[in-house]
Amino acid sequence: MPSGRVHNLINIGAYSVLAAAALVASRQELIVVTQAQALTFTLGFAVGTFLLSPDLDLAEGRVDSKRHWGILGVLWVPYGLLFSHRGLSHSWVLGPLTRLAYVALMVALVVGLLRYVAPGVPLPEVPQPVSLKVVVPVVAGYYLSQWLHLVADGVRPDHGMKRSSRKIRRR
Numbered sequence: 094m095p096s097g098r099v100h101n102l103i104n105i106g107a108y109s110v111l112a113a114a115a116l117v118a119s120r121q122e123l124i125v126v127t128q129a130q131a132l133t134f135t136l137g138f139a140v141g142t143f144l145l146s147p148d149l150d151l152a153e154g155r156v157d158s159k160r161h162w163g164i165l166g167v168l169w170v171p172y173g174l175l176f177s178h179r180g181l182s183h184s185w186v187l188g189p190l191t192r193l194a195y196v197a198l199m200v201a202l203v204v205g206l207l208r209y210v211a212p213g214v215p216l217p218e219v220p221q222p223v224s225l226k227v228v229v230p231v232v233a234g235y236y237l238s239q240w241l242h243l244v245a246d247g248v249r250p251d252h253g254m255k256r257s258s259r260k261i262r263r264r
């Protein structure tokens with residue numbers, strides 16, 4: 094299993110190749126990539142690579158992606174305890190969603206607590222409705238960063254499904 098550092102290097106390398114290819118292809122007018130799309134894709138990819146890596150399932154111990162959170166890294170300890178290493182957290186579709194859901198839960202808890210403790214404090218508002226033009230490239234960048242990690246780990250896209258179907262067969 095590659096270390097966190099190696100995962101980061103693989104992702105940065107793949108991003109550079111993709112960015113160069115996208116640049117060439119848009120120069121040749123084969124594709125159209127707006128600046129906003131490139132920026133939001135990059136954001137999703139960077140967050141997925143450095144902050145929301147599948148290896149957060151090891152956050153009960155020391156792991157690179159937890160370190161990137163600084164003191165907030167302790168917030169990931171329950172996630173590390175909840176998810177076994179290379180289990181559901183390392184599946185292709187649900188795995189990345191578990192981390193997004195976990196972040197959403199943490200944000201909701203903090204907001205709830207703030208509303209309760211200090212009801213007068215103004216909170217930053219999410220612009221409504223959130224445009225698909227933003228969501229699609231962010232999600233694409235995020236998922237690509239996760240899939241590169243799984244490929245480097247040697248995890249196949251049917252990871253997890255096989256186990257559950259085996260369980261069903263056994264019954």
Ligand SMILES: [Zn+2]
Nearest residue numbers: 147148242246
């Ligand atoms: Zn991993």
